[in-house]
Amino acid sequence: MKPKVFFELVEIKAKTASVFPFLMGTLYAWYHYHTLHLPELIVFFIAMLLFNMAVDANDNYQDYRRAQREEAEAFRKKTNIIGREHLNPSMIGWLIVGMMTVSGALGLWMVTRTGWPLLWLGLFSFAVGYCYAGGPRPISSTPTGELFSGFTMGFVIFLIAVYVNVFSVVTFNWAFVWPVLLASGLAQGAIAALLLANNIADEEEDKQLNRRTIVYYLGRKRSLTFFAGLYTVGYAALIIAVWMRILPVLTLLTLVTVPIVVRNVRTFAKRPVKTETFPLAIKSLFLTTLAQVVFMGLGVLVNF
Numbered sequence: 001m002k003p004k005v006f007f008e009l010v011e012i013k014a015k016t017a018s019v020f021p022f023l024m025g026t027l028y029a030w031y032h033y034h035t036l037h038l039p040e041l042i043v044f045f046i047a048m049l050l051f052n053m054a055v056d057a058n059d060n061y062q063d064y065r066r067a068q069r070e071e072a073e074a075f076r077k078k079t080n081i082i083g084r085e086h087l088n089p090s091m092i093g094w095l096i097v098g099m100m101t102v103s104g105a106l107g108l109w110m111v112t113r114t115g116w117p118l119l120w121l122g123l124f125s126f127a128v129g130y131c132y133a134g135g136p137r138p139i140s141s142t143p144t145g146e147l148f149s150g151f152t153m154g155f156v157i158f159l160i161a162v163y164v165n166v167f168s169v170v171t172f173n174w175a176f177v178w179p180v181l182l183a184s185g186l187a188q189g190a191i192a193a194l195l196l197a198n199n200i201a202d203e204e205e206d207k208q209l210n211r212r213t214i215v216y217y218l219g220r221k222r223s224l225t226f227f228a229g230l231y232t233v234g235y236a237a238l239i240i241a242v243w244m245r246i247l248p249v250l251t252l253l254t255l256v257t258v259p260i261v262v263r264n265v266r267t268f269a270k271r272p273v274k275t276e277t278f279p280l281a282i283k284s285l286f287l288t289t290l291a292q293v294v295f296m297g298l299g300v301l302v303n304f
Contacts, residue, residue, distance in 0.1 A: 025161025150192030185237020248299020
């Protein structure tokens with residue numbers, strides 16, 4: 001398999017959805033606790049990246065397997081990466097199993113180093129990762145896809161990145177968790193918005209594949225309103241987090257991205273087409289999360 005095909009299979013362009021929350025969690029740990037555990041942090045990064053690639057590859061794999069009906073034949077041959085590039089489905093299946101196995105093994109090693117909370121967070125992530133595309137009713141084909149993707153990638157990855165750095169100095173309880181939940185609000189909103197934009201653009205295709213995403217229930221107009229609302233709630237969470245000194249004050253500079261995101265949202269809303277305007281949602285995710293990482297980093301550096 002050529003590298004270009006592999007990267008498309010695992011949707012490498014969307015990995016900012018996991019890498020930036022990882023970086024935010026690391027910065028948060030240093031800002032509040034001034035401690036890092038580099039071996040555990042590096043292992044977590046590798047495990048997280050492998051698992052994320054496995055989940056996205058499995059999404060493509062399961063879509064290919066389910067597209068059996070005659071009206072979905074064009075999707076299998078022209079849209080899905082496995083059919084379009086004439087990949088061996090069996091090989092892809094074993095590749096997914098291999099990545100998940102290595103990720104799981106690394107995760108268990110981290111549990112022995114950090115404690116039980118990481119085990120429960122890992123089990124939750126694995127359950128969501130499998131159920132996202134697998135099982136009789138995948139999460140990605142239900143109205144809960146945005147909730148699970150934003151929460152798991154935007155918050156849980158952030159939380160684990162904090163915990164593996166501070167497990168030796170904190171008690172894992174609600175007092176530890178809720179500030180992280182608020183600090184990750186913008187990442188959660190932008191990640192959920194990315195999936196929602198994908199579902200809006202894929203509305204007709206999803207009907208053919210019998211997917212009942214939130215767009216099916218809300219309709220396109222209300223889905224576009226919800227799409228804009230996810231960014232609004234995310235930015236509001238960031239402002240509140242700074243006001244409560246959960247995040248450095250300089251993190252407020254992330255708001256410089258608002259005009260660009262507003263422009264992207266409006267452009268997408270006028271013509272939500274996968275090949276034309278959907279990349280704007282990817283750019284908005286990249287821009288907002290990158291900006292938060294950069295300005296959090298500056299705030300941590302100058303302690304402001």
